[in-house]
Amino acid sequence: MSTRPVRVLIADDESLVRAGLHAIVAAEPDLSVVGEAATGAEAVERVRELRPDVVLMDVRMPDLNGIEATARVLRDSPDPPKVLVVTTFENDEYVYDALRAGAHGFLLKRARADDMVHAIRTVARGDSLLFPAAIRDLALAHCPERTHNAELRTRIARLTPREQEILRLITAGLANTEIAERTALGPETVKTHVARVLAKLGVRDRTQAVIAAYESGFATTGRGRADGWG
Structure with a gap:
């Protein structure tokens, strides 16, 4: 039985970038480009019309930037797509704001x-x-200690010790299978713990959980560390 290709919308104000991304996506048999947009406002409209599965969203676009476009797409769509932010620089200040707005990665x-x-x-x-x-x-760069979110600190403090451990491992980038190996828990048990962590933090996915860990001060910003509160 054949599987429907993943439907991709490409949003970028540079035609050459759109053409390059289009060629990469269209070359894969399980992916399909369903449309393009040159502005954030056009991206929002095209999502409404085309109902893509994934949007490749440039963060710096005229008319409406990718941050606000991401927020609108995820807020207004009855079945919102996954949004991948596309950027030139990994330290672009817009990237963090787009992740906070709900982008699934960059x-x-x-x-x-x-x-x-x-x-x-x-x-x-x-x-x-x-x-x-x-x-x-x-x-x-974006959440120094003086701006730690008190509400998020309270939510994380209410996690059980095991859930806090799971959050630390999520923040370190471990997948469920790796967490299971590290904690000697079964994969389904890990999946349950992860779901509870997301629910208690009031976040949609693992990226949002990582951001919450940093913005609360639970995860340190020291290189290579994600220590949590002792």
Whole structure:
């Protein structure tokens, strides 16, 4: 039985970038480009019309930037697509704001074609695209200690010790199978714990959980660490 290709919308104000992304996506038998947009406002409209599964969203576009376009798409669509932010620089201040707005991950425009394709497939199946080191560095720049979110601190403090451990491992970028190996828990038990962590934090996915961990101060911004509160 054949599986429907993943439907992709490409939103970028540069025609050459759109053409390059289009060629990469269209070359894969399990992916399909259903449309393009040159502005954030057009992206919102095209999502409404075409109902794509994944949107490749440039963050710096005229008319409406990718941050607000992402927020509108996820807020207004009855069955919202997955959004992958596409950017030139990994430390772009817009990237962090787009992730906070609900983007499922981000890609660099200079990324290899196979990495882009892998990213699209990853978010299409419902997984977040996590780059722990990059998110840590973004958090370091955008959520200094003096701005730690008190509400998020309270939510994390209400997690059980096991759930806090799971959150630390999510923040370190571990997948469920890796968490299971690290904690000696069964995969289904890990899946249940992850779902409870997301629910208690009031976030939609693992990327949002990582951001919450940093913005609360639960995860440190020291390089290579995600310590949590002792």
